[in-house]
Amino acid sequence: MPSVLITGATSGFGRAAAQRFAKAGWSLILTGRRQERLDALEKELSQQVNVLTLPLDVRDSDAVTTAISGLPEAFLPLTCLINNAGLALAPEPAQKVALEDWHTMIDTNITGLVNVTHAALPLLLKNSEGASILNLGSVAGQWPYPGGHVYGASKAFVQQFSYNLRCDLLGTGVRVTDLAPGMAETEFTLVRTKGDQAASDALYKSTTPLQAEDIAEQLYYLATLPPHININRLEIMPVRQAWSAFAVDRDPA
Numbered sequence: 001m002p003s004v005l006i007t008g009a010t011s012g013f014g015r016a017a018a019q020r021f022a023k024a025g026w027s028l029i030l031t032g033r034r035q036e037r038l039d040a041l042e043k044e045l046s047q048q049v050n051v052l053t054l055p056l057d058v059r060d061s062d063a064v065t066t067a068i069s070g071l072p073e074a075f076l077p078l079t080c081l082i083n084n085a086g087l088a089l090a091p092e093p094a095q096k097v098a099l100e101d102w103h104t105m106i107d108t109n110i111t112g113l114v115n116v117t118h119a120a121l122p123l124l125l126k127n128s129e130g131a132s133i134l135n136l137g138s139v140a141g142q143w144p145y146p147g148g149h150v151y152g153a154s155k156a157f158v159q160q161f162s163y164n165l166r167c168d169l170l171g172t173g174v175r176v177t178d179l180a181p182g183m184a185e186t187e188f189t190l191v192r193t194k195g196d197q198a199a200s201d202a203l204y205k206s207t208t209p210l211q212a213e214d215i216a217e218q219l220y221y222l223a224t225l226p227p228h229i230n231i232n233r234l235e236i237m238p239v240r241q242a243w244s245a246f247a248v249d250r251d252p253a
């Protein structure tokens with residue numbers, strides 16, 4: 001059976017992806033920091049497929065290396081890595097943000113993603129034909145917006161790192177994709193606002209955002225494309241979201 005390693009499987013896209021790949025019979029290696037959520041997911045999905053849960057903070061490079069290099073044979077070779085763990089913090093303007101929030105985004109979205117990729121690469125290369133690395137970027141990595149500051153910059157890193165990985169992996173058969181969603185309803189905004197449920201509800205109210213299952217379906221599609229196809233970047237928005245006009249600072253009338 002093919003196997004997939006999903007970071008951030010305790011919520012949102014990661015949890016929906018675990019459920020989608022389980023439906024297709026894939027073996028699952030699921031990570032996240034919240035043990036009780038990993039336990040619940042293991043209980044739910046281990047009736048269908050092989051499940052290994054690894055409580056892990058992606059920022060801890062030693063823990064990541066130890067956990068991934070010690071994966072049991074039953075889950076190898078690795079067919080797909082989904083680098084999904086990530087977060088945005090501090091929706092306010094850059095000049096009002098605590099430095100710690102910037103560091104947390106860089107440590108998670110950039111350092112965490114490279115920690116996991118570095119540890120998983122040897123396992124993907126063991127049977128590389130048709131293997132994939134699917135990195136969760138964002139429309140914020142391409143399109144600037146107020147309050148995007150380090151979050152958008154971290155997702156621009158994800159895009160360029162994905163492209164550069166492709167160059168180095170040419171000839172190995174391992175595919176790399178930057179999957180860049182727009183507005184999607186998960187716990188993302190709850191995390192960004194540090195627990196403000198009303199702000200999260202307001203963002204998704206009276207429109208039709210993407211759902212976690214929509215992204216999970218795209219992840220499964222990317223992982224199961226014929227092995228000669230690589231989608232470099234896949235940007236997805238809800239139909240009810242688009243870009244906006246340039247902002248201009250004007251003198252008072």
Ligand SMILES: NC(=O)c1ccc[n+]([C@@H]2O[C@H](COP(=O)([O-])OP(=O)(O)OC[C@H]3O[C@@H](n4cnc5c(N)ncnc54)[C@H](OP(=O)(O)O)[C@@H]3O)[C@@H](O)[C@H]2O)c1
Binds near residue numbers: 013088182
């Ligand atoms: N929702 C959107 O609108 C949207 C749009 C574009 C891109 N994205 C990207 O999609 C990815 C998933 O977001 P989501 O919307 O599904 O958000 P979510 O519901 O908040 O899920 C985020 C996941 O990341 C994990 N995570 C966060 N920090 C971690 C750390 N230090 N170590 C390990 N795991 C960590 C969380 O698990 P634990 O807390 O249990 O560790 C959780 O499972 C993120 O990279 C996000 O930037 C989201």
